[in-house]
Amino acid sequence: MVLSTAASSDMRHRNNAIMFPPDSFKPMTGVYRMHINETKKVVEVCVKIVKIGEIDTLHEQYTAEVLVKAKWREPALDFVQDAKGVDLGNYWHPKLYIANTIGTPSVAETNTFTIDKNHEAYMRLERRTRGMFMETLELREFPFDIQDLAVTVVSDRIEEVQIIQDRDEYSSVYRSDFADAQEWYLYSNVDVEETIAPYGHRTRSALVVKMKAARRPKYFIWNNFFVTFVITALSFSTFAVIPKLVQNRLQLSFTLLLTCVAYKFAVSQNLPKIPYLTYLDRYVLFGITTLALICVWHALVTLFLEHPKVALMDMIVLITLASIFVLFNVTFAIYIYATFKRRQRSAAPQKPHGYVQYTDAENAPVSPPAMEKREEHTHL
Numbered sequence: 001m002v003l004s005t006a007a008s009s010d011m012r013h014r015n016n017a018i019m020f021p022p023d024s025f026k027p028m029t030g031v032y033r034m035h036i037n038e039t040k041k042v043v044e045v046c047v048k049i050v051k052i053g054e055i056d057t058l059h060e061q062y063t064a065e066v067l068v069k070a071k072w073r074e075p076a077l078d079f080v081q082d083a084k085g086v087d088l089g090n091y092w093h094p095k096l097y098i099a100n101t102i103g104t105p106s107v108a109e110t111n112t113f114t115i116d117k118n119h120e121a122y123m124r125l126e127r128r129t130r131g132m133f134m135e136t137l138e139l140r141e142f143p144f145d146i147q148d149l150a151v152t153v154v155s156d157r158i159e160e161v162q163i164i165q166d167r168d169e170y171s172s173v174y175r176s177d178f179a180d181a182q183e184w185y186l187y188s189n190v191d192v193e194e195t196i197a198p199y200g201h202r203t204r205s206a207l208v209v210k211m212k213a214a215r216r217p218k219y220f221i222w223n224n225f226f227v228t229f230v231i232t233a234l235s236f237s238t239f240a241v242i243p244k245l246v247q248n249r250l251q252l253s254f255t256l257l258l259t260c261v262a263y264k265f266a267v268s269q270n271l272p273k274i275p276y277l278t279y280l281d282r283y284v285l286f287g288i289t290t291l292a293l294i295c296v297w298h299a300l301v302t303l304f305l306e307h308p309k310v311a312l313m314d315m316i317v318l319i320t321l322a323s324i325f326v327l328f329n330v331t332f333a334i335y336i337y338a339t340f341k342r343r344q345r346s347a348a349p350q351k352p353h354g355y356v357q358y359t360d361a362e363n364a365p366v367s368p369p370a371m372e373k374r375e376e377h378t379h380l
Contacts, residue, residue, distance in 0.1 A: 037162050040205070043072045043094045045153055046166035047209040049173040049190070050128075054180050055149070055213060060137050060272055061102055063179075066151055069169065070096055070125040077113055077121035088113065091123065095156035096163075098129055099197075099206070105131025139271065142278035143220035144340045146347050148210045154197065158204040165192045165207060173211045183219070187212040187347055212347045217340075224267055224280055231260050232287035232325065235294050239318045243310055249298040257291040264288065279336060290325055297321075 036042060046069040053063030074091055088111045098105075110126045135149055155161040165171065171192050178186050190211045197206040238252045264284045271278065277285070297317050304310045 036164070040162040041072060041092070041094070041157075041160050043070050043096070043155070043161055043163050044166040044168075045070045045096070045163050045207050046169040047151055047153060047171040047192075047207070049151065049209070049211060051174065051177045052149070052179065052186065052211075055147070055184055057137060057139070057142075058270060058272055061132050061134050062149055063131070064133055064149075064151075065128065065130045066098060066133075068096060068098070068125070068127045068129070068153055069166070070094065070127070071114075071122045071166070074113060074121045074123045077123070078115070079119050080113075080115065080121065086113075088123070093123075094125070094161050094163075096125065096127060096153055097156070098133070099152040099154045100134045100150065101129065102132040102134050105129050137272075139274055139278050140276055141339065141343070142271065142280055143215050143217045143224075144279060144336055144343075146212055146214040146343050149213055151209045152197070153207040153209070154199075154204055158199060158202055161205055163205045163207045164194050171209045183216055185214045185216060187214070189348070214344065214347065220280065225283055227263065228260065228284050228287045229329065231256055231263070232290050235291050236318065236322055236325075238294065238298065239314065243301045243314055244305060246298060246302050249301075250295065253291065253295045253298055257288065257295060260284070260288050260291055283332065286328060290321065293321060 048067040048069065049064060050067050051065040055062040072092075072094060076091065077086070080086060093111075106129070108128045112124045112126075113121055114124060115121050133149070133151065135147070137145075137147055139145060153163060155163060171190055173186065173188070173190050175186050175188060178184075190209055193208040193210070195206050195208055196203045235253060235256050238249050238256075241249045241252070243249075264281075267280065267284065301310065301314060304313060307313070
């Protein structure tokens, strides 16, 4: 039985039902679960990522619409038959919110309560949030990276609440309206972690729901890697100029070097200022280094112009640098391909739906009394 009434709040409420098409959401992969603290009020939470907009790499944020569904026991409402005289604003509320939002998101909240067949009352909350979400991106493998996009649900009642994953309804992600699908591939599975998050000098319970998005690298392969490859490869053509025309060699080499440097700065404008090198950075810097070495040799060859074997020396340098260039490109391509495929396999669902791993207070895995295995339920 479901009884509902409007709750007093300073935010906008909606009384209409929230409906989704059948099979719109994909079930989660697994839950990393904390042991229940009997001294705290347990709030079961389910997170539905309804819509994901643009993923902004430069500003490390993404737009999304998230539905947080929560329930908790309210013994004071047991055996209530008529909701007309019940003001839910007078009862305990967990004051849940999403911690990693940016600015002032649009929030709509609906409160109801239900009574089961055992006459036990449960308060229910549906909170829909639209806005920008902050996410620190790991860009070492850019543009072959796979990112975790997290939604962190916490409570203003720091000492009172323990937030856990809803046992009856899975957290999930709705992929059909993904706005950035041309640049990213959104995986169907989500990982849920019940954890203890720092809050000033204290800690608080948090539920972290992570979805995975893999960047589609073809744009960067053709517009960044390939262009850098061509610019660097063209530098070897300067050896076609005879060593005596050093000024011509240097002019061509420096033109290509400055082109590559300018291209590097243009590429950097699309990334945040990070203290480490991405895969793309390393490749472009290798190209700049190769061009610089060629310029150095063209400057040094003037010392050997009178040497009878200057042409042989020039050929040896050309073959050496070209061999290093080819070897690096082959090794780099094989390494990138193997690493990207391995990360794709690790990001895909591997554990059975409903898998639960228990953790202790330090969030370290422990052996539970019995590993839970739950059947898949559909509530949509």
